[in-house]
Amino acid sequence: MVSEPTSSSTSTPGSRGRGLVLASYGRGALVQSGAVTLHCGLTGRRLRLVCGDRVHWEHGLSADGPSVTALEARRNTVERIDSRGRAEPVAANVDRLAIVIAPEPAPDWFLVDRYWAGARHVEIDAVLIANKQDLARDAAPSELEGFADLGLPCLPLSCRAGVGIDALRRRLAAGVTLLVGQSGVGKSSIVNTLAPGAAVQTATLTRDAEGRHTTTTARWYDLGAGAALIDAPGVRDFAPPAHLVRAAERGFVEIHARSVECRFNDCRHFEEPGCSVRAAVAQGAIAARRYESYRRLARLYENLPG
Ligand SMILES: Nc1nc2c(ncn2[C@@H]2O[C@H](COP(=O)(O)OP(=O)(O)O)[C@@H](O)[C@H]2O)c(=O)[nH]1
Ligand SMILES: [Mg+2]
Ligand SMILES: [Zn+2]
Numbered sequence: 001m002v003s004e005p006t007s008s009s010t011s012t013p014g015s016r017g018r019g020l021v022l023a024s025y026g027r028g029a030l031v032q033s034g035a036v037t038l039h040c041g042l043t044g045r046r047l048r049l050v051c052g053d054r055v056h057w058e059h060g061l062s063a064d065g066p067s068v069t070a071l072e073a074r075r076n077t078v079e080r081i082d083s084r085g086r087a088e089p090v091a092a093n094v095d096r097l098a099i100v101i102a103p104e105p106a107p108d109w110f111l112v113d114r115y116w117a118g119a120r121h122v123e124i125d126a127v128l129i130a131n132k133q134d135l136a137r138d139a140a141p142s143e144l145e146g147f148a149d150l151g152l153p154c155l156p157l158s159c160r161a162g163v164g165i166d167a168l169r170r171r172l173a174a175g176v177t178l179l180v181g182q183s184g185v186g187k188s189s190i191v192n193t194l195a196p197g198a199a200v201q202t203a204t205l206t207r208d209a210e211g212r213h214t215t216t217t218a219r220w221y222d223l224g225a226g227a228a229l230i231d232a233p234g235v236r237d238f239a240p241p242a243h244l245v246r247a248a249e250r251g252f253v254e255i256h257a258r259s260v261e262c263r264f265n266d267c268r269h270f271e272e273p274g275c276s277v278r279a280a281v282a283q284g285a286i287a288a289r290r291y292e293s294y295r296r297l298a299r300l301y302e303n304l305p306g
Pocket of ligand 1: 131134135157160161182184186188189
């Protein structure tokens with residue numbers, strides 16, 4: 001059953017337990033532990049928590065509240081890169097990336113490519129949600145077909161008209177889904193449609209222990225039966241971290257598949273002779289837009305410091 005979202009609960013001195021990070025603030029985290037939701041401080045300066053982390057907490061006899069004392073090993077970490085190329089964790093232990101697009105604001109397909117590349121980098125499923133079907137005058141069906149052909153399925157949806165909701169609910173009924181997309185595409189509307197008591201959950205998630213309004217990068221919404229949605233509102237420039245240019249190539253399924261036929265096995269598919277990827281682009285077997293997108297990402301990585 002769905003655990004009732006609690007506004008804030010208290011633990012008793014001397015108690016301890018395991019929990020799930022619902023949201024991480026600068027100096028603490030909101031932790032679900034059984035039926036209670038705790039505002040925890042952090043012990044140990046090196047603890048850097050993200051939404052979806054599994055942790056141990058302890059309420060010491062002298063301490064003024066519960067603190068997270070340890071972080072359990074992560075199954076995966078979804079990261080974004082900042083402008084200086086540093087990886088910044090967004091969420092952990094994620095099963096699926098749901099990339100939300102809409103006719104308004106108009107889709108940024110390069111961003112969709114990068115989100116998908118990020119999902120491939122951590123080897124999780126990805127799905128495209130085409131929201132606001134009630135507005136879909138010219139919904140770019142060719143782009144959507146192109147993505148479907150490459151293995152990224154698309155679910156049409158209208159939160160407003162109530163279309164496609166059951167199919168989406170079934171699709172997200174198991175596991176933890178991270179919602180990403182441009183601001184205004186309808187991520188919060190999806191949360192409000194699918195998560196029971198979402199408004200109450202949001203109210204809890206946006207206040208720290210002192211009741212101050214906080215900003216977090218990602219928030220956990222319980223869907224029941226162990227499933228959840230993570231809304232990552234500020235995460236626009238999400239991409240695989242730039243440890244290698246190869247990360248860019250692996251993010252593009254059709255480019256990665258072709259790369260085995262390039263003359264040089266370290267081919268970056270820029271100007272190298274005998275590049276099978278560029279040949280495929282010239283023949284129209286790889287979409288020029290996708291190739292351009294790959295180049296932008298690969299260039300970004302090459303130009304990063306360090
Ligand atoms: N027409 C239409 N508008 C929608 C739909 N879903 C959400 N919106 C509107 O789009 C705007 C942005 O939605 P929001 O959920 O806040 O987007 P977010 O920034 O991605 O979280 C709001 O005004 C919503 O009412 C939909 O299916 N159709
Ligand atoms: Mg939102
Ligand atoms: Zn090549």
